[in-house]
Amino acid sequence: MTAATTMDPTDAYPGYLACLADADEYAAIDVALGLLDAGVPPERVLLDLVAPAQAEVGERWARNEWSVAQEHAATHISERVVAAVAAHANPRPTGGRIVVACMDGEWHALPPRLVAEVLRLRGWQVTFLGASVPAAHLVSYLHRHDAQAVALACALPMRLPHAHRMIEACRRSDVPVVVGGRGFGADGRWAARLGAAWAPNAPAAAELIADERALRRVPAAQLGHLADDEYASLVRRRGELIDSALTDLRERVPATREYTAAQLDSTVSDLGHIVDSLAASLYVDDASLFTEFVGWLVEILTSRGVPASAVALTLEHYAAVLRDFPRASDAVARSRAGLPATPRSGG
Template sequence: MTAARTPAAAYADYLDHLAEADESGAIGVAVDLLDAGVPAERVLLDLVAPAQEDVGERWARNEWSVAQEHAATHVSERVVAALAGRTRAAPTRGRIVVACMDGEWHALPPRLVAEVLRLRGWRVTFLGASVPAAHLVSYLHRHDAHAVALACAVPVRLPQAHRMVEACRLADVPVLVGGRGFGADGRWADRLGMLWAPDAPAAADLVADARALSRLLLARLDHLADDEYAALVARRAELVDGALADLRERVPATRAYDRARLDATVSDLGHILDFLAAALYVDDGSLFTEFVRWLVTVLTSRGVPAAALAATLEHYGGVLREFPRAAGFLDGGRALLASAAEPVGR
């Protein structure tokens, strides 16, 4: 059987290997593409990257377990390492430090960015997942860096991202950011005054453009003066406890949850508040409604009725009625759930 000569032709085979956690088979597919003359950058961006997105979507739809998702991600990381070992690129440009935001554990996307930068001649230092801001700044003080590229996959890390970028700027190192955590169009990076790249090639172009990289953007956060964000964060534990008690009253079946399902429920109640807080930080209700749309898909695929989520949003809305922005965002989430529940053609 002739090996596929394009990433598109090899995609289904590669995804099958990820599904089986078949490291050797997945590496073989990628290496065959290299041997067929496909540039390593295209293998990374047209095969590995979209397959990883597919892995995440399969987990969200409850088609794959957490264990399967972790195994597939590990295999993809090994594929990236194998490609790096077969594509030597002598550094001819300065050092770029690539890292995940503090608390951000999705390390494969920034690893792909790091590899693309390496292939384009940069000396790349990849610091991996969840790098504390103080440790990153300390590293920058010891090693001369042309720029820092920071990744954030989940919007709840936006407040930490803002503080981390400011810390890098104080160290006098240009910073660019990327990842889904900043919005599909980078809108939240713009609100926080950050240089944003939508993908690895765009990041490579940006770090090579001295004028663009040195451009100073200003954060627009005057809305934080109302203290809604700070107050919500301070009351998180109390709000989660109250929501759990309310949910047990409204949805009696939750009283019979075993420990694992109870822990998952408490985690979900906290995530709702975390995304609400992030929406307050950037003053954008679409951040919260996008999360609600995703969460209802995840929950219903696992047998949790959307009504339970609607009840929780209603509870939080009542408790937080003295927070106008938060209450408005919660109303937007409830409206989304209501429209999704309406019969087709109504």
């Protein structure tokens, strides 16, 4: 494949996506560098070529069109492309230090890497800490280095309780925070609930960071509902809930008793995600977080041959064992409304 000669990243997009599909790292880099040589600004190459291609990579994995291995290979290539674009641009910092990191337990590092490079292109001195940075380590770094702001990324809503702890840890270090990523909701509504400044994209993050007064002028977190102890109680019962749901599935779906070790691990992981997403919905007091997660999980599983009834059975089980959790019960009931009825157990 030859390097792009167009000056429009959208025209180069199909060829770039084909490079990712073919796992052709060198051709992908040639496409990006060809755009730069044609006069396309580096920021446009990152945001109009690499970012949408990575979103499509995620969609192809979700539709079970690409394996995990293919998704990882494509992501690695895009990371190499970002590095090549950054090396080609090689800007010199004129502003203060900005620290960019993923939340603890968050492994989707490419989107915040794009934010970091956009900030760098706009003159900031950027330190990118990468995926899954523990809060204590982030705070230690901030104490050693004088940062003007921290940009934190979260792709999974189930990580919001951890995100809040990291946000508060940064604030105690007197460093303002801007957050982004799908984990805070498409409109940033869960960022507002946590009392954090939210940016929908890299340019918006750059503009917000440039206005320190706006970055610090954020309403307080709205978490008074945590006084009812539902969230804390659910988290304490996490292991018990996963075990009881697995036992229930084995009793009601005999085929699960013959699962391989890999199938069993995947099932336990999915059950854990269900509990964690329910806990996160309690943390921000928004049942839509859980219903959206359930809808997404059903799409993922059905694309892999697992019927929606498997999720419906688990939610039916949780509806029974969480009767004394009014907010959790409401979220479970709402999510069950869009699923097929579960079959009656024999007896």
